[in-house]
Amino acid sequence: MTSDHVRQAGPIVIxxxxxxxxxxxxxxxxxxxxxxxxxxxRNEYIAIMGPSGSGKSTLMNMLGCxxxxxSGRYEFNGKNVAEMDDDELAAVRNREIxxxxxxxxxxxxxxxxRNVELPLIYAGIEPERRIERAIQVLTDVGLxxxxxHKPNELSGGQRxxxxxxxxxxxGPSIILADEPxxxxxxxxxxxxxxxxxxxxxxGNTIILVTHERDIAAHARxxxxxxxxxxxxxxxxxxxxxxxxxxxxxxx
Amino acid sequence: MKRFLYELTESWKIAAAxxxxxxxxxxxxxxxxxxxxxxxxxxxxxxxGISIGFDKSMAVLGDDVLYVTQWPWKPVDDxxxxxxRKKIKTEYAExxxxxxxxxxxxxxxxxVPTSNLMRSIKFGGNQVDNVFVLGTTSxxxxxxxxxxxxxxxxxxxxxxxxxxxxxxxxxxxDALFPSESPIDKSVLINGQLxxxxxxxxxxxxxxxxxxxxxxxxxxxxxFNKYFSAKSESDVRVKVKDKTKLADAKDExxxxxxxxxxxxxxxxxxxxxxxxxxxxxTLDPVKNTIAIxxxxxxxxxxxxxxxxxxxxxxxxxxxxxxxxxxxxxxxARRRTILLQFLIESTALCLLGGFIGLAFAYLMxxxxxxxxxxxxxxxxxxxxxxxxIVSILTGLFSGFxxxxxxSRLDPVAALRYE
Numbered sequence: 001m002t003s004d005h006v007r008q009a010g011p012i013v014i015x016x017x018x019x020x021x022x023x024x025x026x027x028x029x030x031x032x033x034x035x036x037x038x039x040x041x042r043n044e045y046i047a048i049m050g051p052s053g054s055g056k057s058t059l060m061n062m063l064g065c066x067x068x069x070x071s072g073r074y075e076f077n078g079k080n081v082a083e084m085d086d087d088e089l090a091a092v093r094n095r096e097i098x099x100x101x102x103x104x105x106x107x108x109x110x111x112x113x114r115n116v117e118l119p120l121i122y123a124g125i126e127p128e129r130r131i132e133r134a135i136q137v138l139t140d141v142g143l144x145x146x147x148x149h150k151p152n153e154l155s156g157g158q159r160x161x162x163x164x165x166x167x168x169x170x171g172p173s174i175i176l177a178d179e180p181x182x183x184x185x186x187x188x189x190x191x192x193x194x195x196x197x198x199x200x201x202x203g204n205t206i207i208l209v210t211h212e213r214d215i216a217a218h219a220r221x222x223x224x225x226x227x228x229x230x231x232x233x234x235x236x237x238x239x240x241x242x243x244x245x246x247x248x249x250x251x
Numbered sequence: 252m253k254r255f256l257y258e259l260t261e262s263w264k265i266a267a268a269x270x271x272x273x274x275x276x277x278x279x280x281x282x283x284x285x286x287x288x289x290x291x292x293x294x295x296x297x298x299x300g301i302s303i304g305f306d307k308s309m310a311v312l313g314d315d316v317l318y319v320t321q322w323p324w325k326p327v328d329d330x331x332x333x334x335x336r337k338k339i340k341t342e343y344a345e346x347x348x349x350x351x352x353x354x355x356x357x358x359x360x361x362x363v364p365t366s367n368l369m370r371s372i373k374f375g376g377n378q379v380d381n382v383f384v385l386g387t388t389s390x391x392x393x394x395x396x397x398x399x400x401x402x403x404x405x406x407x408x409x410x411x412x413x414x415x416x417x418x419x420x421x422x423x424x425d426a427l428f429p430s431e432s433p434i435d436k437s438v439l440i441n442g443q444l445x446x447x448x449x450x451x452x453x454x455x456x457x458x459x460x461x462x463x464x465x466x467x468x469x470x471x472x473x474f475n476k477y478f479s480a481k482s483e484s485d486v487r488v489k490v491k492d493k494t495k496l497a498d499a500k501d502e503x504x505x506x507x508x509x510x511x512x513x514x515x516x517x518x519x520x521x522x523x524x525x526x527x528x529x530x531x532t533l534d535p536v537k538n539t540i541a542i543x544x545x546x547x548x549x550x551x552x553x554x555x556x557x558x559x560x561x562x563x564x565x566x567x568x569x570x571x572x573x574x575x576x577x578x579x580x581x582a583r584r585r586t587i588l589l590q591f592l593i594e595s596t597a598l599c600l601l602g603g604f605i606g607l608a609f610a611y612l613m614x615x616x617x618x619x620x621x622x623x624x625x626x627x628x629x630x631x632x633x634x635x636x637x638i639v640s641i642l643t644g645l646f647s648g649f650x651x652x653x654x655x656s657r658l659d660p661v662a663a664l665r666y667e
Contacts, residue, residue, distance in 0.1 A: 066579060066660045087583045094581020101664070105576040109268045121261050122581040124254030166580070 010042030013173050013205055014063060019072030019082075020228075021058050032058040033069070034228035040174070040207065045200045047208040047216035050225035057178075059225060060209045064097055064176045065089045077173060094122050098167025100177035104159045106151040112138060112162045113147040119170045137165040141195060157188035164195060174205045181215055193218050262590040266597040269566070280562045281602035284643060287552030288606025289613070292636050294548040296614050298541040299627040305530075305537055307454065311463060312526040315493040316394045317503055319343070319362075319486040323522035324529050336520045341366055341471060343510050344388075344486045350506050351488075358499035359506075360489040363390045366474055366482040372419075372467060373439040374427040382423055383466035384440065386474020386482070394487045397463065402434045402449030405470055413472030417445040421453035422464040443477050445469060496525060552643060555602065560647035563595045567655040574655050575663030588656040595648025596641055603640025607633060 021033040033055045040046060050056040061067040062074065065081055068089070074082045076092060084092065093099075106115050116134040125133070138147055141161040151159055160180060167175050177196070181189030197218060200206050210216050224232040270277040318324070321336050341364035351359045366386040372379050389410035391397070397404060397418070405416050417438065424433045424447075433447045445467075454463045474482070490499040500523055507521055567574070574587055614628045 061661050064579070066664070087585075090578065090581050090583040093579060099579045101576075105572065105579075105664075107573060107576070109272055118261075118577070119580045121257045122254070122583075122586065124257060126253070127257070170581075 010044075012039055013042050013077060014038065014040040015073070015075040016062070017073040019062060019069035019074055021055075021062065021067070022070045031228055033062070035072070036225075036228070036230055038223065038230065038233070040205065042173070043200070043203050043205055045196075045206045045208075045218070045220040047210060047219035047222045048225065049211060049213075049216050049222060050231075051211065053227075054225040055228040056209060056211075056225050058228075060176065060178055060207075063174075063207060064099060065092045090122075094119055095170055096173045098164075098170070098172040098175040100160070100163050100167050100175060100180045102179035102182040104151070104156075104163045104183070106159055106162055106166075108151055111148045111150055112143060112154070112165075115151075115162055116166045116169050119166060123170055134165075134169060137169045138162070140168070141165045155188070156184050157191055160184065160188075160192050161195065164192075164199075168199070168204075174207055175199065176207050176209070178209045179211070180208070181210075181212070189215070258586050258589060259593070262593040263597065265590060266594040269594055270597065270601070276562065277598060277601075280558050281598055281605065283555030283558035284552070284599050284602025284640065285555075285606040285609065287548075287555035287643075288603050288636055288640060289610045290548035290551045291545065291639065292607060292610035292632060293613060294544045295632050295635070296610070296628050298544060299629060299632065301540060302537060303627055305533060308462065309526050309530055309533075311395075311454070312529065313395060314526050315490045315496075316525070317359075317488045317490060317496075317500060318524045319347075319488065319503070319507060320522050320524060324524040325532050333522075337511070339484050339486060339521060341475075341484050341486070343507075346510050347486065347488065347503075347506055350509070354502075358491050358495055358502050360491050361390055361393055362486050362488045363388055363394050364471055364484065364486055365391070366471060366484040368478055368482045370440050370478065372423060372427065374433075374436060377427045377429075379423055379426045379465075381465075382420075382440075384474070384478065385466055385468040386471040386478075387468060388471050391468070391487075394489045397468075398452045399449040400452045401432065402447070404449055404468075410470045411472065413470055413476055415443065415445045415473055416448045416469065418449040418451060418468045419447055420451050420462075420464045420466045423467060424450045440467070441477055445473075496527075500525070552639070556599075556643045556647040558647075559595050559598055559644065560650060562598075563591060563648050563651035564654070566594065567591060567651045571658065571663050571666040574658050575660050575666065578658070578660040579664060584656040587658075588652045591652030591655050592645060592648045595652070596644030599640045599644030599647070600637070603637055603643075606640075607636050610636075 016036060016038045018035045018037055019033055020031065020035055023030040023032055036055070036059060048056055048059060058067070062069055065076065065084075066089075068074075068084070069082055072082065074080070076096060079092075081089070081092060099105075107118070110118075113131065113134050116138055117130050120130040120133060135144070135147055138144055141164055143158060143161050143165065146154060146158060146162075149158075151162070154162065160183075164175075164180075167177075175196075180196070181192055184192060193215065196206055196208070200220075206219075208216065208219055216222055221233070221235050223230055312318075319339055321339055322333050327333060344362040344364035347359075347362035351357050351361065364387060368384055369381050370384045372382045372384075389405055389407045392404050399418065400421070402418070404418055405414065408414075409416055417440070419427075419433060419438070427433065427438060428436065433450055436447050437444045438447060439445075451463050451466075488499075488503055490496060492499075503523055504519065507523070508519065511520060513520065577587065577590075611628060
C-alpha cells in the first residue's frame, strides 16, 4: 500500500471537476452524472465500479473522450477536453487513450497485424514503422506468432490480447478497459488481468470499468459510483475489511 | 497529407475486402451500374457515330465552297417568294469565272456549273435506279474532294468535247460490276452508252444523306445533250481562304447581282449557301438525338446509382459498431466519410469496367454485323465512362457516408 502511494505520485493525467451529464430521453431529462470530481495520476491502476444506472458508463465515455460533459471542467494532460470538437476529440482518443472493450471490437476481416496497425494509420505513421511497431506490441502481449491470423482464427483470450495490443500501440496516456473480461471464461479472464498487472508494472495507467468485485480487486484504487455521484473513492480493494460495497449484480 | 494518403490506401483495402466478403451482394449491386454503363456507352458510341456520319456527309459539300442556288438551304416560311425566282443557269459559271479572273485580290477562285437529275443506269443484266446523275466540267475536282480508287476524272478535253464518259460512285460500281473492273466498260443511261473511266472512293452513306457512292458524274456538255429537260442546276464557287468566307460571300453576291443585272433597289433573286448553313439546320437535330438518347440511357445508370446508395446504407447500418470502434481508435469524421465514399466508388468503378468491356464487345459485334451502322468507340468515351462511374459512386455514396461520419461514437459502440 505504501509503495503504491509512492508510485501514484505521478503527474495528473485526468482532472475532472464537478462534471454533469444530462440526457434527454423522450419527455424527461436523465441526469446521468450529477457532479463528479476525480483526479487520476500517471501510473495509477484504478477500478470504476457501480451498479447499472450509476453513471459508470457515462463517466467512462467522458474519460474516453467519446462524449463531452454538459457542465464542469475536464482537463486531460492539462488540455481542456470539455470544449473540443469532434475531430480534436478523435485526435485525443487516437494518441492518448487506448480502448479495450468487453466484446473486443476487432475488425473481423483483418489480421491481428492490420487491427493493431489501425490507430497508427489514423495517426499518420508511415507503413514500415507501422508494421514494425505493431509486431513489437503484438509480441509484447504474447502474440508474436499470431500476427497474420484473423480474429475468427484466434481464441477469446487471444482476441482480447490483440485488442490490448491495439490499445497500446500509440503509447497512450491511459488504457481504458470496459469490462475486459466480461466475455471470457474465468481462467482466461485471470490471464488477461495478469497482462494488465504486467502493463501496470511497466508504467502504464489503467482505468478498469467493471461491476465484478474480483476483477476490480486487481486495481490499486477503487471509485464507486451511485446515482451519478462518487459514493466512495478509496485506495486498494480490501473485501476482508467488510466495506459497504454496493450491490453490483448487473449492468 | 501523408495521413490522408494512408487513410486512402486503408480505405481501398477495406473496400476490396468488403467486396470479396459480400461477393453476391456486390455483384448484384454492380449489375445495375454495369447495365447503366453499357446503355450510356452504347448510346455514346451511337451519338458519336451519328456525329461522324453527319460530318462525313458535310465534307462532301466542302467547307470552302459556296453554292449559288435558287432555294436557300434552310427552311423558309415564305416559300412563295422563292418559287418564282429565275432558275440558276449553268452559263453563269463561265461568266462568274471570267469576272473572278478580272477582279484583283478576289476572294474567289473559280466557278463551276453542275446540273443533276435522277436516272437509272444499266450494265448487262444489272440495273440501278434513282442514281444521282451529275453534269459538270473538269474544273469540278477543284471544288470537291472527289477521289478515284480506279481510273480518273474526265479531263478538260473530254469536258469541252462533251465526251460520253462517266465516273461512277462506289455503290453503283458494286451493283453493276460485282465481279469485274468497271473501267472501260460501257453503261447505259437513258438509252445512251457512256464509257466508265473512273470509280470514286467509297465514302459511306449515312441516314440517306447525300453521298458520292450512289452517283455518276459526266461532262456537262454531254449531260446537256442527253438530259437537258427537268434538270436542276447550281453553280459552285471555290473560295480562296475559308477563314474569309463572309467576305467571299459578299463578293459573290455582288458578282451574281451583276450577272442577273439587278438594280440596287431590288432584292437578291438567288441564294448563296455554304456547308455551315446546312450544318446549322442539322446540328439541332443531332443535338436533340444526343440529349434525348443520353437522358434516357442516363436514367438506367441513375437506377444503378440508387442500388449502390441503398447497399451503402445497408453497409453503414451493418457496420455501425465497426464505425464506433474506428472512431474510438481515432478515426475522424472525414476518415469515415472517405471510407464509405471509396466503397461505393470502388463498386461503381468495378461496374464501370465490366460495363465498358461488354459495351466494347457489343460495339465490335454490331460493327461486324452491320458495317454501315455508325458506331464509334473512342478512348475519350472510355475516359468519360470511367469518370461517370466515379461520379456515380461519389453521388450514390455521399448520403450514406455522411450519415456514417456523423454517427455518435457512444451510440455506435453500443449498437448491436
